[in-house]
Structures are given as C-alpha cells and as structure tokens.
Amino acid sequence: MGGVLTALALLAAFAVVPALWARAGAPFVGAYAATLLAACLATLAAGLFARQPIVVAPALGINVWLAYGVIYPLGVAWQEALAACFIAALLVLLTVTTPLRRIFLASMPRAIAEAARGGVGLLVVFTGLQMGKLVVGSPLTVTMLGSLSEPAAFVALAGLAVSLAFWAMGVRAAAFWGVLSAVLLALFEGFLVLPEAPFLLPEGLDRTAFALDFAHLAELSGVVLALWLFLFFDTCGTFAALGEAEEVHGLAEKRTLLVLAAGNVVASLLGAGPVTLAKESAAARAVGARTPLAACAAAAVLLLVLFLEPVAAAVLDFSAILAPLLIFSGCLLLRELRLDWQQTSEHVAFFAVLLVTPLSSSLVAGLGAGMIVYVFLEVFSGRGKKIHPVLFFFAGAFSLYFAYYTP
Known part of the structure; x- marks a missing residue:
C-alpha cells in the first residue's frame, strides 16, 4: 500500500516535467510517455534487482533548470539537452560503479553539495512564482508582486495554500492535493477544460526516442559537468535523507545506485529528462513499505498513469496549475539544507x-x-x-x- 500511495503522491510531477520539455520544443505526448516509462522501468528494477522499496520519479529541480536555465536562454535544442543528459548519466554510471564514488564523496565539501540543492530549489520556487503570475517583471526593479485579480495568480495561490495546509497537518501527499485543488478550481471557474476522452494508448516515443543530438556537445561541456556532479551527489545525498549512510557499503544500496544511474541513461535515450530517487520513498518506509513489493506496486501505478496523457496535456492550457507543485517542491529542497557556520x-x-x-x-x-x-x-x-x-x-x-x- 505504501508504494501505491507514494506513486499517487508523485502524479503531479509526472505532468509537470513533460510540460517543461514541451515548452522547450519536445512533443508532449512523447515526453510524457518517455518520462513515465523511464520512471516505471527504474522503479521496477529497484524492486526486482536492488530489492529496495523505493520509487523513481522525475528530478523536478534539475528539469526546471534544463528548461529555464539551459534550453531557453542559451537557445539549445531539446535534442542537444538530451545528449548532455545522456553523457552526464554515463559519467554518473562510471562514477558509482568504480572507486571514483569514494574519491568524489571524500573530495567535495558538503556545503557545496548541499548548496547545489538549495540553489536549484530557489530556482524552482522562482519559476513557480513566475508561472503562477505571483511574481511578474517590473520596469523599475527586476520583479514585483503580481495581482490576485489575475486568474492565474489566484489559482496558483489557492493551490499553494492547500499544499501548505496539508503539509502542516502532516499529510504525505500535500503537493498532490494542492495541485488537485488548483485543477478543480480552474475547472469550476472555466479556465481549464478536460478532454472528452481522458485515456489514450501510449504513443509518441517514435518522436523522442534516440533523438539525441551530439553536434554541439562541446559547447555544453559546462552543462554536462554540472549535471554529472549534481546527479551524483543528489543520489548519494538522498540515501542519507532516507536514513541510509552516505558511505554506502551494502550490496542492495550499491545496486540501487547502479539502477538510478542506468535509469538516467535509459531516460535520455527514450527522450526524458533526468530521474532520481523520490524523497517520498522515506514516507513509504515509515508506513511499513519495506519490501520490494512496494516498488513493484508503484511501478504498476505508473504504468496505468501512462494511459492518462490527454488529461496531463490539458494542464498545458493553464500552466498556473503547475505553480503550486514547483513552489512547494522548491521549498522542500531548501528544508534539507545543513551548514557548518563555523567554517x-x-x-x-x-x-x-x-x-x-x-x-x-x-x-x-x-x-x-x-x-x-x-x-x-x-x-x-x-x-x-x-x-x-x-x-x-x-x-x-x-x-x-x-x-x-x-x-
């Protein structure tokens, strides 16, 4: 049951990340199928191969950065961004399967690895505020507060308020309920219309799979380096958040690192952005999901969600619905920061x-x-x-x- 609840809590992220890639030029239907399939396969592998009760989900923060920090401002094609993700994933795979893992963990100051998460978290929060029109451009300063008379701002703020309220009450899927509230409010006000046929056989992979473009990879060397470092330390750091030791010695943990690294290789080949170990997996363990069956159950849920692409695509028509998830997720990244103030x-x-x-x-x-x-x-x-x-x-x-x- 814990695996099913964890997968349901992550549903909003599976709509947001393909939407980000669609805004960057990728076909939404292909990005959606690739994201769900990559996460499903990695989650299933985590259960069957690594024997761990965890769920793999899109790395929301790093996907936001790729869309708004790489593809848009640098004029990079989404195919070129996928190529950078592929090379970075191969480097992570090399790192976690060789002694480089211990060398990297010993060489990097903890403050920098922690701050990378926090910086991405702030970027995600700011992107959500802009998407929800809660913050807008200003002719005098860089930004200023938006107006609640703007429908997008009202819906985004309402969804965020619900997320925070549920979080304060200790509800696990707080982000999911916030997005659902925003969807219902947008439907009630007529800002959003759901499709008449909400189910569709998975398609679009032929437009995204193996679409990587390596022509300008040298120009993206900095992006590859940043992706490599972030994905590696994010993966190892998430184990600490789940109660695991940073120096992973157990066979199951080593296999999980291998699954996550290989999952990112497969994701980029399918046409999806980076995936990561969902931090909600910790909540699943807390309610008793401690066997590989939890991961298998979560993978089954993700496989069913694969058929809901028309519903996810409808969200693109009113992107303020996505804002509560971005703001809330960014805040959670900031919550984990730790720093030795004496150094x-x-x-x-x-x-x-x-x-x-x-x-x-x-x-x-x-x-x-x-x-x-x-x-x-x-x-x-x-x-x-x-x-x-x-x-x-x-x-x-x-x-x-x-x-x-x-x-």
Whole structure:
C-alpha cells in the first residue's frame, strides 16, 4: 500500500516535467510517455534487482533548470539537452560503479553539495512564482508582486495554500492535493477544460526516442559537468535523507545506485529528462513499505498513469496549475539544507552557490562559483594542502568555463 500511495503522491510531477520539455520544443505526448516509462522501468528494477522499496520519479529541480536555465536562454535544442543528459548519466554510471564514488564523496565539501540543492530549489520556487503570475517583471526593479485579480495568480495561490495546509497537518501527499485543488478550481471557474476522452494508448516515443543530438556537445561541456556532479551527489545525498549512510557499503544500496544511474541513461535515450530517487520513498518506509513489493506496486501505478496523457496535456492550457507543485517542491529542497557556520570557507562557498544559481538561472555558474571561492579561501587561510586534487581540478575547469564559455 505504501508504494501505491507514494506513486499517487508523485502524479503531479509526472505532468509537470513533460510540460517543461514541451515548452522547450519536445512533443508532449512523447515526453510524457518517455518520462513515465523511464520512471516505471527504474522503479521496477529497484524492486526486482536492488530489492529496495523505493520509487523513481522525475528530478523536478534539475528539469526546471534544463528548461529555464539551459534550453531557453542559451537557445539549445531539446535534442542537444538530451545528449548532455545522456553523457552526464554515463559519467554518473562510471562514477558509482568504480572507486571514483569514494574519491568524489571524500573530495567535495558538503556545503557545496548541499548548496547545489538549495540553489536549484530557489530556482524552482522562482519559476513557480513566475508561472503562477505571483511574481511578474517590473520596469523599475527586476520583479514585483503580481495581482490576485489575475486568474492565474489566484489559482496558483489557492493551490499553494492547500499544499501548505496539508503539509502542516502532516499529510504525505500535500503537493498532490494542492495541485488537485488548483485543477478543480480552474475547472469550476472555466479556465481549464478536460478532454472528452481522458485515456489514450501510449504513443509518441517514435518522436523522442534516440533523438539525441551530439553536434554541439562541446559547447555544453559546462552543462554536462554540472549535471554529472549534481546527479551524483543528489543520489548519494538522498540515501542519507532516507536514513541510509552516505558511505554506502551494502550490496542492495550499491545496486540501487547502479539502477538510478542506468535509469538516467535509459531516460535520455527514450527522450526524458533526468530521474532520481523520490524523497517520498522515506514516507513509504515509515508506513511499513519495506519490501520490494512496494516498488513493484508503484511501478504498476505508473504504468496505468501512462494511459492518462490527454488529461496531463490539458494542464498545458493553464500552466498556473503547475505553480503550486514547483513552489512547494522548491521549498522542500531548501528544508534539507545543513551548514557548518563555523567554517568560513564553507560558509562563503555555500552562499555563492545558493545565490548565483537562481540569480543566473545556471547551476553551472553556481557550482563553479562555489568551488572557486572555496579553493581560493582555503588556500589563503593556509589550508591549501588539505584540499583534494579532484577539487582543484574542478575549480580549474570551472575557471576555464567562466573565462571562455560563459555566454
């Protein structure tokens, strides 16, 4: 039962992420099928191969960054973004299956890995505020508050209020109920019309599968590097959130890392953005979902949702419905941040990543700024010899990126 409830709690994300890729130019029907199929296969593999009661879902934050921080501002085609995801996924697969995993975990300051999540979280929140017209552009300042007389703002705020209220009451699927409330309100007010035929046989994979374009991959090297680092540390960090140790030793945990890395390879080949271990899996464990059957049950639910593409597509006509999920999910990413306030280098690097990422809409710039600042401060504080050579390498690589590739 826990696996089914977890999958239901994640349904809104499976509508939002394909919508993001559709806005970036990908066919929605193909992106929807690819996202559901990739998550379903990875969840099933987690249950049958890794023997873990977890659910794999779209990585909402990183998909928002790809859409609004890479594809839109840089003029990158969605096929080229998929190619970057594919290479990054291969690098993650290499990292988790070799001694590189231990080296990376030992070399990277925890503050930078934590701040990367927080920076993406702030970017997701800001994107949701803009999508819901709760924040709009200003001729005098960068942004200003929107007006509740705007239908989109009213619906988005109502959905967000429901999500927060359910969250305060301890309801697991708070984000789902918030989005559902926004949908019902939009239907009642006539802003949204559901299709007469809500079910459709899965289609569209022929338009997204193996559509990767490697022609301009060299120009996206910074994106690949940021994706690689973020996906690796997000995966390992989520195990800590689920009560697992960061240094994963068990066979089941190693197999789960392998499943997640391979799942991202398959997702990019199918035409979907990155997937990750759903943090809602922790709630499933809390209610007794501790066997692989929970993952299998969740995969079965996702397979059924695959036939609801017309309903998900209808959401595109009134995107304010998606805003509550983005804002709420971004807040949850910020909730997990931890920082040692006594370490000056980590303190400054943390805020460099946390601020630069949303302000520049670039995880590449955020991670690069954080690593460069950290190495700089450690060297001048006399602790340069303690810095891992891998971190020096990444700081140098990001310095070259800022010098030659920053648009």
